Amino acid sequence: MTTPRKPRNLTDLARQMNVTAATVSLALRNSPLLSAEVREKIQRTAAELEFSPRAYTRRTKSNRVKEKSGLGPVMLLLDDHGEEDPVRDGIMPVVSQNLSRYGIEHQYINQSRLRENPELLKEFKGIVFCNDLKGIQLPENYPGVQVFGWEARGPALDRITTNDDEIVSLAVEYLCRAGVKRAVIIWQRNMVQIPRHPRIACFLERMNELGIQAAPMPFDREEPDFSGRMKELISSGDDRIGFFGFNALCGVKLCCALESLGLLRKYSPHSVLVCDKSLLLNGFFPRPAMIDLNLPAMAERAVNLLIGRLGKPEYPGILMLQSPRLLLSQEQL
Numbered sequence: 531m532t533t534p535r536k537p538r539n540l541t542d543l544a545r546q547m548n549v550t551a552a553t554v555s556l557a558l559r560n561s562p563l564l565s566a567e568v569r570e571k572i573q574r575t576a577a578e579l580e581f582s583p584r585a586y587t588r589r590t591k592s593n594r595v596k597e598k599s600g601l602g603p604v605m606l607l608l609d610d611h612g613e614e615d616p617v618r619d620g621i622m623p624v625v626s627q628n629l630s631r632y633g634i635e636h637q638y639i640n641q642s643r644l645r646e647n648p649e650l651l652k653e654f655k656g657i658v659f660c661n662d663l664k665g666i667q668l669p670e671n672y673p674g675v676q677v678f679g680w681e682a683r684g685p686a687l688d689r690i691t692t693n694d695d696e697i698v699s700l701a702v703e704y705l706c707r708a709g710v711k712r713a714v715i716i717w718q719r720n721m722v723q724i725p726r727h728p729r730i731a732c733f734l735e736r737m738n739e740l741g742i743q744a745a746p747m748p749f750d751r752e753e754p755d756f757s758g759r760m761k762e763l764i765s766s767g768d769d770r771i772g773f774f775g776f777n778a779l780c781g782v783k784l785c786c787a788l789e790s791l792g793l794l795r796k797y798s799p800h801s802v803l804v805c806d807k808s809l810l811l812n813g814f815f816p817r818p819a820m821i822d823l824n825l826p827a828m829a830e831r832a833v834n835l836l837i838g839r840l841g842k843p844e845y846p847g848i849l850m851l852q853s854p855r856l857l858l859s860q861e862q863l
Contacts, residue, residue: 537581541809547575551809552619561623601840602635605651607659607666610642616778616808617825618660621677624829625658632837641666656840658832662723673839675832680724686843688835692823693851694728700821700856701774701803702736708800710772713737713744714763716784717776718751729805733774743767749783757787764793772801775818778808785814799861807857820857828852 537543540558544551549572557572576582606622606629609615629636637654644650645665651657657674662681668674671686678691705713715733722730730746737744747763749756764771773788775781781804788794788802795816802818804811807825811817831850839845 620825628833705772775804778806
């Protein structure tokens, strides 16, 4: 049995454990964003491999302790599952950093704890959370900002989400430029919570309108033979096929399947596109093209929305759409 080598850096350890560098960083900082099980697994592996991350000194413009703004405290609401989520993990830590920058007190609270004790909301002046709430009802005029999500918003709740129409336009243009004759969109079933997700439905519709046969390919998290289904799909028609991954985790599933079939080099340079910029995808060669949702900017805008909402809770809720951009490597240009 080969002994795992000592990681050179945090990214190296993340690749060895098949997680993102962000997840490793959060685990080594004992972040509540991850479940205890995930944190302990990463911390145990790091200790066994004698890995110690470099210590970084945070620079500040002043040695003064930043005064509290008086706008808080704010609740940062976390989902209960410990599954890796590159989007959530790319947003919530940045929200926390920006709240600290403005001197706004905040605290992480798990959804299960809030469900058990709804009175906790009275201890906070506002809330920030990702995706739709599960079994939690916010008071009608409770100030808050939601990142992503589909359910109806309360009158005092702002939302920032991605512009799926622009995402689909980028995907369709990229794959058409590659000259594909067929296309498939891949997503994990438990990730899509609404019957007709616009990123999926609009992609299929627009490709078919252009005369390019497009098909959905959902999969289950523990599906044993996704590669077999992929092989069958590719062999069922014209091999000039384009692949669109719903997000980074779906992109990893797709790239792993193509790699196992010996087809990643054939398709990835020009015919594989993933809707997410993530370190998860950088380990593949050639790596797929990516649509960058600019999660740090989304997190920063969420905090700015919250600050305005705390000051004017009576204003109507705002829906803000974040524009994506296409990221290409030199060989994909």
